[in-house]
Amino acid sequence: QAKARVQQARVPHLPSMSFFRFAARGRSPQLLAGVAAASIGTQDVARRLQHGTSDHQLRWPAVLPAVSTVNCAGPSAQQPLGPNDGSAWGPLLTSAAVAAAALGASFLAGSRLGRESDGVAKEDAQRLKKLLREGRLLHPLGPAGRSSFTDLAQALSFCCGLVPEQVVREDAARALADEIGGEKRRHIVFVLCDGMGSQVIEQHLQPNSFLRKHNDPNRLVAVFPATTPAALTTLATGVWPGQHGQPGWELRDQKGCEFPSKCNPPVQLTCLNPKVMDKRSNRPASELGFTDEDVFVKAPWSASGRSSRRMRYINAYNGTGFTNWYQGPHAEHSKSIPETAQETLGTPEGSAAAVEYFRRAVDEVLRGVAEAEKGGFTSYHYVYTAHPDKHMHALGVEHPEVGRVMQGLDAELARLAAGLSGGDVAMVVTADHGHVTVKPSNMVTLPEELLECLEYANIGVHGKGRHAYFHCRSGRSNDFEERWGKTQRLRDSFLLLTIEDAAAQGLFGPDAPVPAVRPRMGDFVALSLGADTLVSPEEAQKWRDGPQAQCQGGHGSLLPAELEIPFVLCKPGKK
Numbered sequence: 001q002a003k004a005r006v007q008q009a010r011v012p013h014l015p016s017m018s019f020f021r022f023a024a025r026g027r028s029p030q031l032l033a034g035v036a037a038a039s040i041g042t043q044d045v046a047r048r049l050q051h052g053t054s055d056h057q058l059r060w061p062a063v064l065p066a067v068s069t070v071n072c073a074g075p076s077a078q079q080p081l082g083p084n085d086g087s088a089w090g091p092l093l094t095s096a097a098v099a100a101a102a103l104g105a106s107f108l109a110g111s112r113l114g115r116e117s118d119g120v121a122k123e124d125a126q127r128l129k130k131l132l133r134e135g136r137l138l139h140p141l142g143p144a145g146r147s148s149f150t151d152l153a154q155a156l157s158f159c160c161g162l163v164p165e166q167v168v169r170e171d172a173a174r175a176l177a178d179e180i181g182g183e184k185r186r187h188i189v190f191v192l193c194d195g196m197g198s199q200v201i202e203q204h205l206q207p208n209s210f211l212r213k214h215n216d217p218n219r220l221v222a223v224f225p226a227t228t229p230a231a232l233t234t235l236a237t238g239v240w241p242g243q244h245g246q247p248g249w250e251l252r253d254q255k256g257c258e259f260p261s262k263c264n265p266p267v268q269l270t271c272l273n274p275k276v277m278d279k280r281s282n283r284p285a286s287e288l289g290f291t292d293e294d295v296f297v298k299a300p301w302s303a304s305g306r307s308s309r310r311m312r313y314i315n316a317y318n319g320t321g322f323t324n325w326y327q328g329p330h331a332e333h334s335k336s337i338p339e340t341a342q343e344t345l346g347t348p349e350g351s352a353a354a355v356e357y358f359r360r361a362v363d364e365v366l367r368g369v370a371e372a373e374k375g376g377f378t379s380y381h382y383v384y385t386a387h388p389d390k391h392m393h394a395l396g397v398e399h400p401e402v403g404r405v406m407q408g409l410d411a412e413l414a415r416l417a418a419g420l421s422g423g424d425v426a427m428v429v430t431a432d433h434g435h436v437t438v439k440p441s442n443m444v445t446l447p448e449e450l451l452e453c454l455e456y457a458n459i460g461v462h463g464k465g466r467h468a469y470f471h472c473r474s475g476r477s478n479d480f481e482e483r484w485g486k487t488q489r490l491r492d493s494f495l496l497l498t499i500e501d502a503a504a505q506g507l508f509g510p511d512a513p514v515p516a517v518r519p520r521m522g523d524f525v526a527l528s529l530g531a532d533t534l535v536s537p538e539e540a541q542k543w544r545d546g547p548q549a550q551c552q553g554g555h556g557s558l559l560p561a562e563l564e565i566p567f568v569l570c571k572p573g574k575k
Contacts, residue, residue: 119478120485121524124495128505128527131495137529137558140224141506149223149231149565150509151176152430154238157301159188160309160380164238164301168510181571186424187369188309189381189416192235193409194228195389195555197434198564200397204406210414211429211568219567222433224507225467226555226562228389229271231432236326237298240509242517245297246271247508248556249464250279251520252456252471255289266456269295269520276321284321292325297516300326310377312368314361315384335364339386345394351401354387355408361385362416373423385409389435389553393462396437396551417570429568434561436466438554442531443544447487453480456522457534461543465534466556468494471522480524493532497525507558528557 131137142148154173157164161183167173180188198217205212223234223241225248233246241247250268258264267278267288275284276295285295293299302311311330316339317323324331337360344350365381372379388405395402413429420427438461446457456471458464472480484496497505499521503512513521526534533554535544543549555562 119481120491121481121496121498121501124497125501125505128495128497131529132558135560137527138221138560138563139506140221140226140558140563141510142221146219146221147172147176147567148221149430149432150234150238150240152220152428152567153235153301155180156188156190156235156380156428157238157304159183159185160302160307160311162301162304162307165298165304166239166243168240180428180569181424181426183308185378185426185571187372187379187381187420187426189365189369189383189420189425189427191383191413191416191427191429192385193388193429193431194384194386195392195433195435195553196406196409196431196566197222197561198566199434199561200388200392200402200406201566203397204403205410209407209410210417211410211566214417214429214568214570215566216568217564217566220430220565222431222563222565223509224558224563225463226433226557227463227467228432232322232384233271233296235432236300236302237296238301239298240511242503242508242513243298243511245269245295245517245520247513247517247521248458248467248469249460250458252458252469252522253520255294268456271295271322272317272320273322274320294516296325297514300328302326302330303328307380308378309380310372311380311382312364313382313384314364316357316386317384335368337361337364340390342390342394345391346399346401348401348404351391351404351408354385354391354405355412358385358387358409358412362412362419365416366419369420369423369425392435392437392553394552396439396553397435398437399551413568420570421572424572426569426571429566431565433555434559434564435553435555436531436559436561438531438533438552440544440549440551442533443535443540444489444493444532445535445537445540447483449483450480450487453477453483457536458522459534459536461533461535461539461552462554463556466528466554466562468526468534469520469522470524470526472524477523489532490526493529494534495527495529497527499523499525528559530559 128137132139140148142151148169151169151172154164154167154170155176158174158177159180159182198215201211201215202217207213223230225241227248229246229249230241233244234241237244246269249272250270252266252268254264254266256264266280267285267290268280269285269290270277270279276286276290276292277283278285278288281288310333311327313323313327313330313334314337315323316337318327318331318334318336323334327334338353338357340350340354340357344353361383365383368381369379387409388402391399391402391405417427443461444465446459451457453472453476454470455473456469458469458471470480481496484490490496499513499518502508502525528534543552
């Protein structure tokens, strides 16, 4: 609320801030204290300014309700001050009071003064609201009748008898947990197929396929940004991306303050690697002083207590820094499967291998549930596959090999459901996000006049460029915004929002980003409105302008194709 007021406020007499320098020299501590007390009138000052009232028209009691006299080194030691007292301090102190009120509200809101936009970003914040109302974009909090991926993550923790570090929208999560079966359900199987959005299912599978028959396409929405690190960290912690430490890839941060002659450069944190890495130096983040608490901010819900369930993790990435972090004491029950080689993508060999490796995961689940039932204990199995995402990134959504992967996954999921149908087992199938095809003509580079305003442009064809984070050079935010507004391709294809406006609209979750996460988002975020995606010069040379130009797949923005994810629930008594 304070931030919204500051965005509307105007302080016409900022040159009179020399008043603060006068007071700060120690010549008038009471005067400085009086202006600090003026922040009591912040709400009324901002309200009046919002309605066009100049600071000279403000009634004195509204601005300084706690100050009747102020000690200053003027003609007399005690001067009653007011707009009509004939003193030169009257209008000066009025302006200073308004400035103090605005500054106080700004700092309370946790933002930097001057980043409240009245230009392109403010217009685009209104455009976002309109596009959400029209359904051209989806909100990650979930429209009426839909659950969010975060609700599902919390529901799974409740089903395991555990509670995330921070619970938001608990009623929705509890209702979803009850639908799955809660702690009373003997066995829960959770399958996440990376990138398998509901529109991908519709495009590649027949109406009588297992996934088409069992999916509720209007039930679940992904988190924003619609990327794997944001979603999988939400799944691990049960909290929104604005609260955990991984709202995207290659996030710029810095460990502590840098001093003259002491090198402490920024890093680009990426969690989905064999180790949590700084991609800038290509060194493990731990070597640069970053702990798991620094990187992820929130603890995984699997470490919040003891679960009565035996928890098994089946994927190709067990033993990495990320999986070791979220599995914690349950890592001993993990089971690794092979992963498809990158060079085989786009060939029948690649799609066949992806399906074969997923078949092994299905066999492990069936074996694990049978062992748990025989041993008399309950279980939670979590299966992750990087497909069809891996194929779509390399080939685009429409490629025939993507269809072969989807058909194979569908058949194996049908086999898994059939094998579990005889017991007290609930199987949930979903994805972390959907996908869009990015053609060479959709790959957009930033003009040089924008790049010179930036310290870091977190962009890329496979996802980052669809929710681009921009870190501006000090003092260049306004230049960046103004120049963006003059670039027609960018205005037509993207929304440029300040991080504060994006957070105020709930894109990162119901609550504002926490201080540990906020710096990683920069100053602005650009949301793609279609297939256009911001790419680096190297990517443009490789996939747009070079001899090997070809389609790629991307995700990360708010299009229905990216945020609509499946919700398949198979349980006893449900056909």
